[in-house]
Every structure is written in C-alpha cells, then in structure tokens.
Amino acid sequence: MGTVVQLKNQINNSYFQLKDSVDDKLVLVEERIQSKLLSDVDLVKKMTDYHIETGGKRLRALLTLGAAKLCGYTKGGRDINLAACVEMIHGATLMHDDVIDVGNVRRGKKTLNLIWGNHSSILVGDYLLSRCFEMMVEDGNLEVLKLLSSTSSKIAQGEVLQLQHKGEIDMLEETYLKIITAKTAELFSAATKVGAILSNQKAKEKEALEFYGKNLGLTFQIADDTLDYNSDLKIFGKKIGKDFFEGKVTLPVILLFQKISSIEKNRLIDIFKQEVRSDEDLNFTLSLINKYNIINECYKKAEHFINLASNSLTVFKESNEKKILENLTSFSLERSF
DSSP states (O other): OOOHHHHGGGHHHHHHHHHHHTHHHHHHHHHHHHHHTOOSSHHHHHHHHHHHHTOOOOHHHHHHHHHHHHTTOOSSSHHHHHHHHHHHHHHHHHHHHHHHTTOOEETTEEOHHHHHOHHHHHHHHHHHHHHHHHHHHHHOOHHHHHHHHHHHHHHHHHHHHHHHTTTOTTOOHHHHHHHHIIIIIHHHHHHHHHHHHHTTOOHHHHHHHHHHHHHHHHHHHHHHHHHTTSOOHHHHSSOTTHHHHHTOOOHHHHHHHHHSOHHHHHHHHHHHHSSSOOHHHHHHHHHHHHHTTHHHHHHHHHHHHHHHHHHGGGGSOOOHHHHHHHHHHHHHHHOOO
C-alpha cells in the first residue's frame, strides 16, 4: 500500500465510496436499528433515541454490507439485519465504555452516563445486547450466532484486560495488541466475515475477510490511540489527552517509554501512578512524544497491519467492491473525522 504520504490522497474518498455503494441499504439498517430499539419504558426510549441521534460513522455496518456485496449477496435482507446487529453490539460497548472510563463526551456530545447516570447506561447497554441476540436468532444461521456471540464475549474480556493493565507504564506491546484485538479488531473481523457467511462463501473467502477485518480494526484502533495525542475536539469529537487523563496506556506511551532517558522514565512513571493527571503532565508527555517522533513510529506500526489487510483480499477477483475495501485501509489510518 506504500507510505503514509502516498495513502493520503485516498483517505476520505474510500469511506464515502463505501458508504455511497451501499447507501440504499444503510438507510434500511438505520430503520432496523430504530425499530429494534423501540420500548414501552420511557427512559429506555429517551436514551436509545439520544444514542441514535448522536450518529457515528456506522463503519462496522458498512463493512458487513460491503463484504456481502463483494461476495455477491443480492437476495434478501439478511445483510441489513446483521449489519444493524453488528452496529448495535458496538453501541452497547460504547455505553459500557463510557461508564468504565467516566466519559463525558462522545462524538462531540454529552454521554448517556453523564445525563442519566451509570446504572441506566449499563442497563440500556445490556438492552442493546439482548436485542442483538434476538436478531441473531431471527437470522437462523448457527455459524453467525456462534461468531457474533463469541465476539461479544471477547470484547468484554478485552475490557477487563485493559482494566487489569491500567496505568501499567511498562506494558508490553504484545499485551497492548492483545487488548485492542479483543476490544476493537474482533468486531471488525466479525463484521466482514458475516458478509462471506451470508453469501455461502468457501472457507478461504471467509478466512480472508476475517483476516481483513481484524487487521483493519487494529489499524483503526492504533490510529485512534495516536490521535489522542495529536488531535482536537473540533475535528474528531474528542479532546486531546482523553486516554492520558483516564490513565490508559496505549501505543504512543508504550513506544515512548522504550526510548526515553532514565530521568524521563521516572517522571513518566510518577505521572501515571497519580490518580489525577494535570494539563502540565499532559504537556510534558506531549513534549516527549514530539521529541522522540512517536507519532510517526505509531503510524509505521499501523502500516504493517494496513498491508496485511489489503493483501488478504487477493483471493477475490478484481472489482469495484474490492477496490473500495482495499482503499478503506488508508481511511482507518489517516481519517479526518
């Protein structure tokens, strides 16, 4: 796929190309989500309506629709149902994430837990998951049920693993990759593999899309973690340093710790030992990240997964759908929204 510089020309077009190619179905996905989240309980309705209104890129749903289209799925609405299901699993994890992280901003708006409290947010997240399982059963395919239920389990375990290593400044890169694989990449992987399952593809095609989704997800999360030290609220809907203030040790900090002097290490250890970190602490950390060129190091790591994702699609014949998915890897690395 070439260097980061070469990728930049394709960045946002790839996302919109995918969105445009399945836009008619994405509208039906939104309708499906809304219909499945209807409730007679007033608070559930208020919270799910608010969740839907906050929007999002719907990238996981798009991946399911795009993968199904690549594999030639044209008849029926199973892709719509399962794209909605995948997106709702993601929504549930965000609700739970914001409680764990004591988050107050999501996509530039107040989080559910900030408005309605932690208890309601956890329960509504559970409500989304229960609706997802209903949709899996409605689909009637045991392979899909096994895949998505297993994915939900792995996401939960990834969250616990991250909590277990919170503030661990000398975390191994291997541990970090294990965390983001479970938390993020597994759902990307399931989203794309579902498209192959729907189309009754052979094992080779299923494995290719599974591998594509996993590596796309790893790229996406590495980019997201890197943006936290290189972004602002206006562009990305999140404040710089969110992970830092929550005490999360992500790739930029892991790579930084490997390069800095003993004196700098001691200061960084003290910073992450604190219950509360200050703006001064963040500015010190950012100065080190700039000093040691850590942002570029992170992107180099992400490029490895970009190449793996793109190369996995070689089993498919050349098509517009394939090209869009290949180009999407650059969007995951250097998106501007």
